[in-house]
Amino acid sequence: MKSVSELSERLQELHRRTExxxxxxxxxxxxxDLSRDLEAGEMSLxxxxxxxxxxxxxxxxxxxxRLECMVAPLDEQANENALADSFGNGDFAAFQKRWESPSLHAVFTAHPTFLLTPDxxxxxxxxxxxxxxxxDNVVGTDRPQVTLAYEHQRxxxxxxxxxxxxxxxxxQVLAHARETWPDQWAKLNPVPFRFASWVGYDMDGRTDITWSNSIGFRLSEKAERLQRYVAALEEIDADHPLLGELRPAALYAIERAQDFTSDLTDPAALSVAANRLTASDPRKLLSLKKFIDALDSEAAESDDAKRAVALKTLAASMRADGLGMGWIHFRVNAKQLxxxxxxxxxxxxxLDLASKGAVVHLRRAIAKVKPHRSNFGSLAIEASTAIRQxxxxxxxxxxxxxxxxxRMLIAECEEPATVLAAVYFAKLFGIEDKVDVSPxxxxxxxxxxxxxxLDELLAEEVYRDYARxxxxxxxxxxxxxxGRFVGQIPxxxxxxxxxxxxxxxxxxxxxxEVNALIFNTHGESMGRGAHPxxxxxxxxWPLSPWAKRRFARAGITLEPEVSxxxxxxxxxxxxxxxxRATLTRIACLRPAETDTDAPVDVFYRRTxxxxxxxxxxxxxxxxxxxSRIYSRAITAFGLGLLNSTGSRVSRRQSDISADRDMNLRQIRAIPHNAILQQLGYPVNVIAGIGEAAEGNYEEIGELLQESARGRELVRLVRAANALASVKTVxxxxxxxxxxxxxxxxxxxTEQHLSMACENLSEYLVKDDRVGVFRRLASRLRVDAMKLHRLLDHIPDEAPTANxxxxxRMIGVxxxxxxALMQAMxxxxxxxxVFSRANDVSRDDVLEMVFTLRIDDALAQLRRAYPRTFPRISRFDLTEAADWPDGADEGYEAIHRDYIDPIxxxxxxxLRLSTAIANIFGAHG
Known part of the structure; x- marks a missing residue:
């Protein structure tokens, strides 16, 4: 059994024995079987x-x-045709309304989700x-360290x-408008999409991002965007007069970005960088308004259709992105505020910030506060994370x-006073007209x-004034x-x-009269809010037609945003x-719009x-x-099943003996979701669906089948269930x-392993994990039987391909x-056996291995068994010695036979973890 096909065939044969x-x-x-072959020498690593x-x-x-299927077709002409078909036959006013309001804000976020290597x-x-x-040239290579700078670059x-x-x-939109409405098209200012990022600005759950990192990133984004504007204008006209200002502005931004890449902890160094940035300079550009106006005016007067459209397209880019690669999202935790x-x-x-009294205090404070001036020195010496932002x-x-x-995103925001506190600080520093506070x-x-x-917050006049x-x-x-604490469906x-x-x-x-901007932030996998x-x-999935209709019927313009x-x-x-294919699919689907006359979905009528x-x-x-059982099973291997996939730590610190008592609060949401898929069962997607329908399968099945939202829910559940395996758990x-x-x-049999197996058996007699996994699997199996009973009443609309x-690929x-874990x-x-050193015993090392803290275990083993010892020949001594009397070889055999194979x-x-994640469609 030395190929995937042979192993797959063997697994299929073994599955028949379950009958x-x-x-x-x-x-x-x-x-x-694989473990026996490996230990017998019939297979090697x-x-x-x-x-x-x-x-x-x-x-x-x-x-x-999967990626291709989600966005197909990818052919350029096919996408142009699809977009053209979506234009319809309405008048200019309707066309203008559609394209001047973003269909979607797309936010490029980070966190531990860099599973794949660049190659x-x-x-x-x-x-x-x-x-x-x-x-196969892209597998088996070293994984790069995922740094903040790497995440930002990607x-x-x-x-x-x-x-x-x-x-x-x-x-294409402008060309269509020019051809269809030649007298009106120049009034069209399309902004079909806006882009944003929080990479380098998100301080929730991390302390490693300094204020100078954020400023440096923003300057580098400004430099990059200006260079892209220059390139676009050069393509239209290499001698365009606006280049005389844009080129120097781009060079100036590059210089300032370089200033903020150095160590600015020294006040003298910071003063130099800050003074250069704040000083007056003819190349310094803080607004693109005059460039946008100039490009629009030139386009309106041009008889050259291609040039006119290109100029308006560049103006549209400037209008959407400003002096950066997109908008930016700072994020802090409510506790920091x-x-x-x-x-x-x-x-x-x-003062209890959850009380009515806190709101009264903040209401008065916002009304009275006067803007304070600040500079980079203020920023450098500020101790509070929130104020620093x-x-x-x-x-x-x-x-x-x-x-x-x-944007100012506030994590774990559960009280209106928290939002008002953010509004207060925005007003305190004179930026409340440019900052969107988002709980x-x-x-x-x-x-x-x-x-x-929301009722309490929007009832506050100071907040309504701010929103307007x-x-x-x-x-x-x-x-x-x-998804972790409530479940993905609920x-x-x-x-x-x-x-x-x-x-x-x-x-x-x-x-x-004000817009509603709803940022639905989710990951890319089915257990974190992304429908597969x-x-x-x-x-x-994150912003349903039912929710959109509520805004449309109230006359509120909706700005949907996803990550x-x-x-x-x-x-x-x-x-x-x-x-191009991704944005075309989104543009054609028009996620910001909905049919207000659509009949009420039965899912919402049959409450x-x-x-x-x-x-x-x-x-x-x-x-x-x-459940202690669930928590113990999910944390049984700590985070050892997962690759390191981000610059933000996935686990809070704990000592060597803490793994047995680790709880779900110590694991962040992304790795929690990843662990479920690595163990073979997306509990937070599937669990409870079957039990919830028990005794009422036909009526619930009929409801879900008749409802568009219900069918969408079932498609998600089926996609997860198609790859789930209780046997694997x-x-x-x-x-x-x-x-x-x-x-x-x-x-x-395997007499050469008798001592190792005896030691393992003796050590694991007291271990609770076999019972934990069995009890969890039993509960999942009972619920799965009920789920299958429910799904029998609902046709499978989108069966999982292959x-x-x-x-079988996941099973192999x-x-x-x-088998590799057994080898370890x-x-x-x-x-x-080695003696206790630095309060670490052999049992501690075994526990590290059993919880897959392999790097820690290997470090202890290498310390206990070094490859080489200090040689006496390194000393220049006059007195003779007969010791040591043997070759100074160190513990090479122990490394060869035990440490290196582990x-x-x-x-x-870990490479298998990546493969499993790929098949599941998991990210991070």
Whole structure:
């Protein structure tokens, strides 16, 4: 069994044995077969690596196929035709209204979602774009360290492709308008998409981003965007008079960006960089208004159609992006804002910010506050993270880009006083007319009480005045923590109800004249708010037609916003072809619009069924969350099943012995979702659906089938369930089964492993993980049986392509990894006993291996067994010595037989993690 096809065939054969023995586990049995072959010398780690490489290539091809299917067609002419077909036959006013309001704001976010190496990303993108095949040259290479600078560079590359694709769309829109309405077309100022990023500006959950990083990034974005404007104008006219100002402005921005790449902790160095940026300079550009006006005027007067359209297209880019690659999103945590505001209005700490009294205090403070001037010295010495962010925004607006608004996202925002605190600081530093304060609703508490929150916030006159000044109310709904703590299905339904409550609150408080900007931030995988079946579902899932109709009927202009997260999410824009296809699909689907006359979806009309269904799923998910069994299973391997995929840490710090007591709060939402898929079952998508329908399968099935929203829900569940395996969950528990290890050398087999198996069996007698995984698997199995009963009543609209092939591919990968983990266990327990050093014992090292903290375990083993010892020949001594009397070889044999194989086996297991994630469609 030395190829994927042979292993797949063997797994299929083993699956048939479950008909005879229902408890038989084919995934673990194949792992056992592989482990026996490896320990007997019939297979080597080289053989394993060859199979792993074959799986990796196949999984990358699977990802490329899925990507292509989601955005197809990719042919340029086909996309032009699709866009042309969407223009319709309306009048100019309707056409203008459609294209001058963004169909979508796209935010290029980061976090730990850079699963693929640069070469793998490029290969997937090229394959999806029809530019080449994926070969084995992109697997088995070193993974680059994912730094903040790397994340930012990748984000800017994706945004650049998105900008070019948007320009192509704008150009076609303008050309159509010029041909159709020759006397009116020049009035058209299309902004079909806006782009933004929080990479380098998101301070929630991290302390490694300095204010100078943020300023430096913004300056580098300004420099890059100005150079792109210059290139675009040169292509129109290499001698255009506006180039005389744009070229020097670009060079000036480059120089200032370089100033802020150096170490600015020294006040003298900061003073030099800051004074250069704040000084008057003829090359310094803070607004593009005059350039936009000049380009529009020239286009209107030009008789050259191609030139006129090109000039208007460039003006549209400037209007959309300003002096940067896009808008920027700063983000802080509500607690950081609370600490900051107390310094201003409650220095004694007596005020409860959740109280009505806090709102009264803030209302008065906002009314009285006078703008304060600030400079880079103010920024450098400010200790409060939240205030520092407002100071940074003030400097950006004053010295980098005076026109482009900035978003202030507030994580874990559960009280109106938190938003008012942000408004206070925006006014304190004179930037309230350029900053959109956006509370994030993601926790169960925030979603449950979000309607009350919005009612109270919008009832405040100081907030209404602020919103009218900005022209929009901005909120953020998050699917990561919501999917973790509420479950993905209940979270999506709770979020859409919250969105509906926003429309009601805006209407009730006379705010229908301002826009509603709803940022639905989610990841790229099915467990984090991204629907995997088609682009229409991906756009509807976070902002449903029902929610959109609530705004449309109230006369409120909606600005939908979604995230494309991390390196894996950037694949949508990894090539010009993919970017054009992605934006064309979105433009044709028109996610900002809806049919106000559409009949009421039965899912919302039959609330006697749908609400009970929702609550039952939510209760089931909560039971998992609160269950010691679930928590222990999910954290059984810590984060050892996952590659490092981002610059933000995925786990909070803990000591060596803390893994056994790790809880879900110590693992962030993204890795939690990834672990579920690595263990073989997306609990936060599937669990509870079957149980919620128990006893009412026919009626619930009919409801879901008749409802467009219900069918969308079922498509998500089916996509996850198609790849899920309860047997795989149970297989991971068998690694800790003392009886299994005691039985391996039974009846004279594998006698060379008898001591290692005996030691493992003895050590694992006290381990709880086998029981934990068995109990979790039993609960998942019962719920899955009920789910299948429900799905029998609902036709499968979008069956997963090549479902069985994908399932077997995942099964083979899981079996290979289980075999590699067994190899690690055997070698770890076979290492000779060493004395306790630095409070780390041999049992500690074993526990590190069992929880896949392999790097930590190897560090301890290498310290206990060095390859070389200090040589006495290094000393220049006159006195003779007979000791040491042997060759100074160190513990080379222990490294060869135990330490190095553990390291290699773990490296291969992480490569399998990438393959499994690719097949699942997981990101990060």
């Amino acid at each position: 005879e023995t229902p408890l038989f586990n084919p995934v673990f049995q194949l792992a056992h 080289d053989d394993f690596e060859a199979i792993v490489a074959e799986l990796e290539v196949a999984s990358l091809k699977e990802r490329a196929t 793998q990303s490029a290969a997937v993108a090229d394959a999806a774009s029809g530019k080449g095949e994926i070969g 984000a800017m590359r994706a945004i650049a492709n998105a900008q070019d694709a948007r320009s192509a769309i704008v150009s 609370h600490n900051a505001i107390r310094r201003r209005i409650d220095p004694d700490g007596n 407002f100071l940074a925004m003030a400097q950006i607006l004053q010295h980098i880009d005076a026109d482009t608004p900035i 994030l609703f993601e926790t169960e508490t925030a979603l449950e009480h979000g309607g009350r929150f 000044k900005r022209g929009r109310i901005a909120i953020q709904t998050g699917f990561s923590d919501a 979270a999506s339904l709770a979020i859409e109800r919250l969105q509906g409550r926003l429309s009601e609150a805006m209407e009730a408080n006379g705010l229908t 079946t088609k682009m229409a579902d991906r756009l509807d 494309f997260q991390g390196g894996d999410g950037y694949l949508w824009y990894a090539t010009p072809e993919l970017a 006697d069924l749908s609400l009970d269904f929702y609550r039952a799923i939510k209760d089931h998910q909560r039971e998992h969350l609160e 149970a297989a991971y528990g068998e690694l800790f089964n003392s009886a299994y290890w005691a039985s391996r050398p039974y009846r004279g 479902r069985e092939d994908k399932r 990968a899981q079996s290979l990894r289980l 266990f055997i070698r770890a327990v076979s290492v000779p 390291e290699r086996a773990y490296s291969l297991s």
